[in-house]
Amino acid sequence: MKPDAPATRRNRDAILTVLKTEFVDATSVLEIGSGTGQHAVYFGGAMPNLEWQTSDRSENHEGISLWLADKKLSNVKPPLTLDVTTTNRVSASYDAIFSANTAHIMSFSAVKKMFRLIGETLQAHGVFCLYGPFNVGGKFTSKSNEEFNQMLKRQNPEMGIRDLETLNELALENGLIVGNRYAMPANNMIVIWRQGARG
Template identity: 45%
Template sequence: MTDEKPYSQACENNKQVILEKLATVFSGSGTILEIGTGTGQHAVHFATNLPHLTWQPSDHPSNYQLCEPWLSEANLPNINEPLALNVIADDWQVPTISGAFSANTAHIMSWPEVEAMFRGVSSNLQLHEAFCLYGPFNYNGQFTSASNRQFDTHLKQQNPKMGIRDIDELKRIGSDNGLVLESDFEMPANNRLLVWRVHGT
């Protein structure tokens, strides 16, 4: 039943605008790894509307089964079973992928986990393949809105290791792993969609 499924209002609010960008970035066929699938709402929406792709959900080992009610109800042929993925693992043990996507993860991961995410994405993608990262980001060490500043404070109260990441720091770890920021799209509610492309180290 619908009321038994986990639900994220943020996913409902942003899924269509993200889809419009993903449809352009991931225009070819292949498997897309979603890091931090959460409820599964994004996975279902994207797999439904991008039938040329196979969607590979994944999440932290403590959370990766959260999406199963949504996936089971949708019963789509192009969504794989969700994988338990700890980004700090040396070997992610994911199938061959041709792209990666993650939404609202960088600010809830610790910084070493963010670095590990970029490292793992880079090691699993081939030249010119893309990694799309959605969420709020800072620029030149500054918050882009008062609401983002408040959100960052809220995150740090929960866990000092969390917080909104600065684009310059992300560019640095991207560069260290052969990922170049190709596009930076403005999105609703003071969010961005960053498109990183593998250019080799």
């Protein structure tokens, strides 16, 4: 049976509206941490001109493949095995990268590695779009995010909502420029970074 993450149905339209703007010039998207694959088939179906490359740790591949087999979208590609802690290089390069709800699930050292990989993988002027909850100015943006963070920490102390300013520093260290920021429903955000001109 296909896996189901109900949150993807709640957040997908708000995310899609932003992707249609931010990915307007993109042709090839790498998704990091595709999870169930539901975002991939929804966004890939709504933007058929984009080639959407799914990826995740291998434990999620079966579920992603079930969604891909069900929707049969020629532009949404079977998952690459991509664990940011062990994947140092992706063989293709992309003009867009998308990731949702990953930075607070990964350890901070994995987040650092994700930004390094993105810096190496994105083409010049390519765009990285990260969706999820973030702290601003070192503070939670809502009580519910604070409670969510406590729940994450009980599960695994290495998880946690990241500070936007810290992510901006990681982005800059890896050649990315800070872009737009969008408020999303349920105290989430989309944050955009752009690859600079590559030498």
